[in-house]
Amino acid sequence: MPLSRTDDSRTGWLQNAAVYQIYPRSFADGNGDGIGDLAGVRSRLPYLADLGIDAVWFSPWYTSPMADGGYDVADYRDIDPVFGTLAEAEKLIEEAHALGLRIIIDLVPNHCSSRHPWFAQALAAGPGSPERARFHFRRGRGRRGELPPTDWPSHFGGPAWSRVADGEWYLHLFAPEQPDFNWDHPEVRAEFEDVLRFWLDRGIDGFRIDVADHLAKYPGLPEVSHYPARNGDDVPWADQDGVHDIYRAWRGIADSYEGERVFVGEIWLGDTERFCAYLRPDELHTAFNFPFLGAAWDADALRTVIDRTFADHAPVGAIPTWVLSNHDVIRHVTRYGRADTRHSWAPVTEGVPVDLALGTRRARAAALLTLALPGCTYLYQGEELGLAEVEDIPADLLQDPRWPRSGFTDRGRDGCRVPLPWAGERAPFGFSPVGATVPPWLPQPVAWAGFTAQAQQGDPGSVLELYRAALALRRSELSPSGDEFCWLSAPVGMLAFTRGPGFTCLVNLGAGPVALPDHAEVLLVSGALTDTGRLPADTAAWLRTT
Known part of the structure; x- marks a missing residue:
């Protein structure tokens, strides 16, 4: 059946946009310290414009101790020195706009860094203080409070609670270095509304909201066994009704600025009706299509998820999104080369057989499928080069907190975060400037000499030229067709x-x-x-x- 949209006034620039995700640590190193930075990104903006994308999404670039790759934010209004300066970010936004590229930045509102000033104040102020009310502090169970307040698990393994010196426990749904904010507190809400304005004032075109369904928790933080679940996947720390008031307020702020400023939600929900609620006209513009990302390489499976995507989005007039990889999942060249081509959150381990030639053929075909579908598409850095997951990183170099938190059983997400190869025959493959003596923060495979952007430039059979051709045709042939x-x-x-x-x-x-x-x-x-x-x-x- 033909797809039709109920409200064309909401489509805007995002309707048929191709958005390129940059993981700043791994895109391009401008100063030779082995870590990607804003200077490196600025030097590669012409490459991005030539690729044919419409916008760039940056994973967190804020001040951070980097316990979780920047998703532990210590200052939401500044750039981490490893990446550059705020002035440099402002210059990057200006230069990108001059090339016709919009900028979306990650916002991490569920939690901050344990080195955030508010959390330091909370630790110093003690139990019952106003400072602790901005977070979720609780007494423990047991005779002496020695047990966590609940058995909630951390997404990175182990308990979601850590104990501080005075005996109280604080909630962290991710690493201990990432305490969760209490979004029932008015100061938390006011703080993030100000953060939005700070970046909107600097010309940011939108925000990707990290774990967008986690902000509101069920009152009292009950044990899962005592929680009145709505369905089998329902949990007290996610998708609570109160989260929608937050996004309505945010939408009002974004809509008060000239031009269309957009919100993209990271929302992993199986309940279609509840997922759609985030995409109502006064909330988020789009949300990532994780069912499509996770679908098997199978015609029936893909058609089913495409049909479901259209059906889910049509009632609220929202823009469908399509994505094959990101910084949290195994690169799809590798996934498509395995016997089981579905995405899985099972622990990442070595030794799973993979046929990379088969995976590459399928990934090339998947690129044309994705770029032909109506809606907004997301590309993860390096997929346009045909990069596969790096699965043999030495254990002592792994940096993802999932590795230690899992008891060294889950190798985590570092394999999709290896620095990009730009040019040359050996590491760092142009990732760092000529003469740099510090190696990239994660090792690059020797085989990547054949996958550099330089090696693929002008080769009509390369993955890079396939993406360039597809993105150009998408703009000339498909954009006029709308939805x-x-x-x-x-x-x-x-x-x-x-x-x-x-x-x-x-x-x-x-x-x-x-x-x-x-x-x-x-x-x-x-x-x-x-x-x-x-x-x-x-x-x-x-x-x-x-």
Whole structure:
């Protein structure tokens, strides 16, 4: 069935945008210390503009002790010195805008760093103090309070509570260095509204909201066994009704600024109705499409999640999003090269068999599928180079807190965060300036010599040139079609759809080659057609049909 939107006034620039995620530590190192920074990003802005994206999303660049890669924020109004300065960030925003690129930054409102001034004040003030009321401090269980207040688990492993010197415990749904804010406190709400204005005043075009469904907790922080759950996935620390008042207030702030300033939510929810509530016209503009990211490489599975995405978003007039990888998940080249192609939160371990040639073919086809769908698409840095997960990082170099918190059983997310290869035959592959003596903060594989942007430049068979061609065609051929979309009849194992008159996308997820339908021109293919002009397995094609 054709897709239609209920409220065209909400689409704006994000409707068909391609947004490129930068993980600052790993994008480009401008000063030679082995860590990516804003100077490195500024030097590569022309590359991003030439790639054909519309906006850049930055993972946290704030002042941070880096206990969790910057998601432990000590100062929301400044740039960490390892990345540069606030003045440099302002210059970057200006330069990006001059190139036609918008800037989205990560906002981390659920928790801060244990070195945030407010938390330091809370520790110094003691039990029952106003300073502690900004967080979740509680007495412990047991005769002497020696047990955590609840059995809530941390997402990084172990308990979600840590004890301080005076005997109280504080809540941290992630690492102990990341205490959760108490969003029932008016000072917390006022603080973040001011933080929004601080960055909006500097020209930021939007915010990606980290764990957007976690801010409000169920009153009293009950044990899970005592919590009146609404469904089997419901927990007292996520998706509480009170979170929507927060986002309505934020939306009012964003809408008061000129231009369309947007919010993108990181929301992992299985309940469709509750997920859609975040996308109502007076709340968030979009949310990440994690069911699509996690779907198996299977025609039925992908069609089901695409249909569900349209069905979920249509009632509230929201923009669908499409994403294959990010800084938290195994790169999809690797995932698609395994027997089980679904995303999983199971502990990341070594030794799972992978066929990277197969994974790359599928990833190329998945890129054309994703970029052909109506809505906003997100690219994770390095996917345009065809990078796979780095799964052999020495244990003593792993930095993700999931590694120690899991008792050294989950290798965590470092494998998708390895610094990018830009040029040259050996590490640091142009990530750091010529002559730099400090190695990149995570080691780059020797094999990446063939994956650098320089090596792929101008090679029509490279992943980089495939992305450039697809993004250019997306803008010229697909953007004018808006949200038009219609499935076509197709053989088993095939996906076929149109985006308005004259454009057809085909994706062959079956076992053998298939004939192309009648067409006027092959616009782009993810891999070579057979000698007889058929579309091979694990290959996608864009056709002009009129």
